[in-house]
Amino acid sequence: MNDASSQDPEQQSMPPLGADHPSVARILRRWRQLSGGRHTRDPDRKTLVACSGGADSVALAIALAQIPSSCVLAHIQHDMRTPEQAEHDRAYVEALAKRLGVDCAFGIAAVSEEPGNLEANAREARYQELARIADEHACPYIATGHHADDQLETLLMHLMRGSGTRGMSGMRPATPLGNKTLLRPLLEIPRNEIETMLRELDIAWCHDQTNDDPAYVRNRIRQDLLPLLRRLDPEIARHASQWSQDLVAMQEVMDERVEATLMEPCTITDSQWRWPRELLQAHPDIMLGYLPGLYCLRVLDNEGADRITRRAIDSWIRSVKSDSNNPTEHRIGPIVAHIRAHEVRFTPAESSELST
Amino acid sequence: MNDASSQDPEQQSMPPLGADHPSVARILRRWRQLSGGRHTRDPDRKTLVACSGGADSVALAIALAQIPSSCVLAHIQHDMRTPEQAEHDRAYVEALAKRLGVDCAFGIAAVSEEPGNLEANAREARYQELARIADEHACPYIATGHHADDQLETLLMHLMRGSGTRGMSGMRPATPLGNKTLLRPLLEIPRNEIETMLRELDIAWCHDQTNDDPAYVRNRIRQDLLPLLRRLDPEIARHASQWSQDLVAMQEVMDERVEATLMEPCTITDSQWRWPRELLQAHPDIMLGYLPGLYCLRVLDNEGADRITRRAIDSWIRSVKSDSNNPTEHRIGPIVAHIRAHEVRFTPAESSELST
CATH class of the missing domain: 3.30.465 (Uridine Diphospho-n-acetylenolpyruvylglucosamine Reductase; domain 3)
Structure with a gap:
C-alpha cells in the first residue's frame, strides 16, 4: 500500500501485514467510502479501531493499519471478566498494535454494579470510553468490527422484540456518536470470510469474550438459531446484510417524505x-x-x-x-x-x- | 349474527356455529375491512373460501359462514396424494359445508406430470381452479386461510432467497387475482389462536396435506426453524405479521414516490x-x-x-x-x-x- 509506506518511512522495508489480501482491500475500500469517499484524504479520516482481540476486530485492525498514521487501536476492558481473561486479551491487542506499527490505547468500562440491563450498560460505557479515547487521539471516526452475521442476529433480535420500522432495519454502516462518526466497514462481510482471511494471513485471535454477553435471547439466537439458519442457507448472513441495506434505503425515502409532507x-x-x-x-x-x-x-x-x-x-x-x-x-x-x-x-x- | 338470520330464514332457529366466538368476530371484521369496508353490503362481497380441511381454512369457513349467502366453500383436490387421503378430506369439507349451511364446490389441480417446480405449479393450478369456481358462483372475492405463522415462514423464505425489497414484505392481505381479489383475513392471527378457536368450538380438522409440500427448504423451515423461533419468542408470528404490515405500508410509499418522481x-x-x-x-x-x-x-x-x-x-x-x-x-x-x-x-x- 503506497499510502502506508509514503507516510511512515520505517515501514518502507516491508509491506504491511495483509497488504495483498483481497478482503483487506475490500475493508479498506468500504472504510474510505464510509468516511468521506474519494474527496477526503486518508489523514483526515483518522480512525479509532475498537479491538477486543476477537476475529472481527483483528481483521478490521489489520485492514486499517495499512495506513498506520490513520489508525489507532483501542482496547476496552470490562469489569465482568476475570483479571486473567482481561489481561490476556489486553496483552494480545498490545502485541498486535506493535506488529502492525500503529498506536494503541486502553480504556475501562465498569458497569457490573450499575442497575439496569447489563448488556445495554456495558455497550453504553464502552462507546463512552471509545469516544473519550477518540478525542484524545484526534480521531473523527470510531470503527467497530460488526459483520454480516451480527447484522442477521440484530435483525432477528428486532423481529423477536416486535420492533417498529426504524429498529427493524438493523445496524447502520455509519451513524453519529456524539461529535464522532461510528463506522462499521465489515457490515456486509460474513463471519466466515473474516476467519478465512485471518487463517490465510496466519493470524491467531482471541475468543471474543465481549460476545458472551449475558442476554439470554441473544445467546440462544447465536448458539441455536444462527447455525440452523446457516445450514438452511449458507448465504444467509449476506442476504440479511442486503436486506438491511434495502431497509435503510427505504427508511431514508420515508424520512424524506415525512419531512416534506408532515413537517413542512x-x-x-x-x-x-x-x-x-x-x-x-x-x-x-x-x-x-x-x-x-x-x-x-x-x-x-x-x-x-x-x-x-x-x-x-x-x-x-x-x-x-x-x-x-x-x-x-x-x-x-x-x-x-x-x-x-x-x-x-x-x-x-x-x-x-x-x-x- | 343478524345478517345471517335475516338473509336465511331456515337458520333463524339456531345461531350459526361460532357466532359468539371472539376470533370468529375478528376474522369477520377483517374480511369486511379487506372487501370494501363499511360502504359495501355483505351480499356484494360474496367470497369463495379455499377450504382444504386444515385448521386454518376450517376457521376461515366457520367465520365467513356467519353470512351464509356470502360464503361458498371450494375444495381443490391435488393429484399428488393417494385417492384415500383425497377422498377423506373432500368428504370432510362436504360435511362441513352442510353443517355450516353454505354452498360447496370441488375442483381438481393436476400437476404431477408437468415439468418445473412442483410446488409452484400446484399453487398456480390451485389458484386457476379457484378463479374458475369463483366465476361460476359469481364471487368477486377468493379467501385463503394463510395466517401469521405462514407469513413468518414466507418472510424467512424470502430472506433465504435473498429477495429484493418487494418480495421481502411477504404476503399481502388483499391482492388482485385475474378479475377477482384474493383475501387473507387470517394473516395477522397466529396459528395457535386458530387452533384454540376450533378446540373451543369442538370442531375437528384434517391434517392439512397441502402443507406437506415437497419444497425442501420450506419443510425444514416449518419443522426445524419455526419451533425454535417460537420457543425463543412465543409472539414471533404476531411480530412477523406486524413487520410485514409495516413493510407493505413502506412499499406503498415507495411505489407512490417512484410513480411521482420517475414515471411522470x-x-x-x-x-x-x-x-x-x-x-x-x-x-x-x-x-x-x-x-x-x-x-x-x-x-x-x-x-x-x-x-x-x-x-x-x-x-x-x-x-x-x-x-x-x-x-x-x-x-x-x-x-x-x-x-x-x-x-x-x-x-x-x-x-x-x-x-x-
Missing part, C-alpha cells in the same frame, strides 16, 4: 407541534407513526423515547383518522397528543399535566 | 421508456431499482420478471450514476437498458437484438 406544514411554537387534522388524515398511517419518535428526538432530547409503544401510536392514529369530532387526549410515552375537530397538537407530557 | 417524467413510446439521465442520477438507488420490475409488469406482461437479478440491477444503477459518458448497454433479465451521456432508455431484449 407543521406549526412549531416552543415545544408545541401543531398540524391541521385534515392534513394528517390524508397521509398513510406508516408516515404518521414516525411523528412521536421525531418529536421525542427534536424536542425532548430523546428522553422517554423508549416509553413510546406501538399500541399507543396505533391508538392515536386511529383517533386522528376517525370521524369523531370530540376532543380527546392521548398519552404516547412522554408526549400528550391533543386531537380536536380540525387540529392535532403534540406537547410534552409534564407541561400538559401542569396546564390541565 | 418518463417518455413512453410504444415499448420504449426514456428518461433524462440526470433525472435518474438525482434519485436514490432503491427507487431506480424498481424500474426494471415495473417495466416488466407494464410492458412485458411480467414475462421474464423472474430473470431480473439483483446483480444486473446493481450494475445498471452503478453505470447510470457513474461519471462515464461512453454509451453502454445492460441486459436486465428481459430488458435492455441503453445508457447514453444524457439519456437512459429501456427496450425489450428481443426487439433490441433485432435492431442491433
Whole structure:
C-alpha cells in the first residue's frame, strides 16, 4: 500500500501485514467510502479501531493499519471478566498494535454494579470510553468490527422484540456518536470470510469474550438459531446484510417524505407541534407513526423515547383518522397528543399535566 | 349474527356455529375491512373460501359462514396424494359445508406430470381452479386461510432467497387475482389462536396435506426453524405479521414516490421508456431499482420478471450514476437498458437484438 509506506518511512522495508489480501482491500475500500469517499484524504479520516482481540476486530485492525498514521487501536476492558481473561486479551491487542506499527490505547468500562440491563450498560460505557479515547487521539471516526452475521442476529433480535420500522432495519454502516462518526466497514462481510482471511494471513485471535454477553435471547439466537439458519442457507448472513441495506434505503425515502409532507406544514411554537387534522388524515398511517419518535428526538432530547409503544401510536392514529369530532387526549410515552375537530397538537407530557 | 338470520330464514332457529366466538368476530371484521369496508353490503362481497380441511381454512369457513349467502366453500383436490387421503378430506369439507349451511364446490389441480417446480405449479393450478369456481358462483372475492405463522415462514423464505425489497414484505392481505381479489383475513392471527378457536368450538380438522409440500427448504423451515423461533419468542408470528404490515405500508410509499418522481417524467413510446439521465442520477438507488420490475409488469406482461437479478440491477444503477459518458448497454433479465451521456432508455431484449 503506497499510502502506508509514503507516510511512515520505517515501514518502507516491508509491506504491511495483509497488504495483498483481497478482503483487506475490500475493508479498506468500504472504510474510505464510509468516511468521506474519494474527496477526503486518508489523514483526515483518522480512525479509532475498537479491538477486543476477537476475529472481527483483528481483521478490521489489520485492514486499517495499512495506513498506520490513520489508525489507532483501542482496547476496552470490562469489569465482568476475570483479571486473567482481561489481561490476556489486553496483552494480545498490545502485541498486535506493535506488529502492525500503529498506536494503541486502553480504556475501562465498569458497569457490573450499575442497575439496569447489563448488556445495554456495558455497550453504553464502552462507546463512552471509545469516544473519550477518540478525542484524545484526534480521531473523527470510531470503527467497530460488526459483520454480516451480527447484522442477521440484530435483525432477528428486532423481529423477536416486535420492533417498529426504524429498529427493524438493523445496524447502520455509519451513524453519529456524539461529535464522532461510528463506522462499521465489515457490515456486509460474513463471519466466515473474516476467519478465512485471518487463517490465510496466519493470524491467531482471541475468543471474543465481549460476545458472551449475558442476554439470554441473544445467546440462544447465536448458539441455536444462527447455525440452523446457516445450514438452511449458507448465504444467509449476506442476504440479511442486503436486506438491511434495502431497509435503510427505504427508511431514508420515508424520512424524506415525512419531512416534506408532515413537517413542512407543521406549526412549531416552543415545544408545541401543531398540524391541521385534515392534513394528517390524508397521509398513510406508516408516515404518521414516525411523528412521536421525531418529536421525542427534536424536542425532548430523546428522553422517554423508549416509553413510546406501538399500541399507543396505533391508538392515536386511529383517533386522528376517525370521524369523531370530540376532543380527546392521548398519552404516547412522554408526549400528550391533543386531537380536536380540525387540529392535532403534540406537547410534552409534564407541561400538559401542569396546564390541565 | 343478524345478517345471517335475516338473509336465511331456515337458520333463524339456531345461531350459526361460532357466532359468539371472539376470533370468529375478528376474522369477520377483517374480511369486511379487506372487501370494501363499511360502504359495501355483505351480499356484494360474496367470497369463495379455499377450504382444504386444515385448521386454518376450517376457521376461515366457520367465520365467513356467519353470512351464509356470502360464503361458498371450494375444495381443490391435488393429484399428488393417494385417492384415500383425497377422498377423506373432500368428504370432510362436504360435511362441513352442510353443517355450516353454505354452498360447496370441488375442483381438481393436476400437476404431477408437468415439468418445473412442483410446488409452484400446484399453487398456480390451485389458484386457476379457484378463479374458475369463483366465476361460476359469481364471487368477486377468493379467501385463503394463510395466517401469521405462514407469513413468518414466507418472510424467512424470502430472506433465504435473498429477495429484493418487494418480495421481502411477504404476503399481502388483499391482492388482485385475474378479475377477482384474493383475501387473507387470517394473516395477522397466529396459528395457535386458530387452533384454540376450533378446540373451543369442538370442531375437528384434517391434517392439512397441502402443507406437506415437497419444497425442501420450506419443510425444514416449518419443522426445524419455526419451533425454535417460537420457543425463543412465543409472539414471533404476531411480530412477523406486524413487520410485514409495516413493510407493505413502506412499499406503498415507495411505489407512490417512484410513480411521482420517475414515471411522470418518463417518455413512453410504444415499448420504449426514456428518461433524462440526470433525472435518474438525482434519485436514490432503491427507487431506480424498481424500474426494471415495473417495466416488466407494464410492458412485458411480467414475462421474464423472474430473470431480473439483483446483480444486473446493481450494475445498471452503478453505470447510470457513474461519471462515464461512453454509451453502454445492460441486459436486465428481459430488458435492455441503453445508457447514453444524457439519456437512459429501456427496450425489450428481443426487439433490441433485432435492431442491433
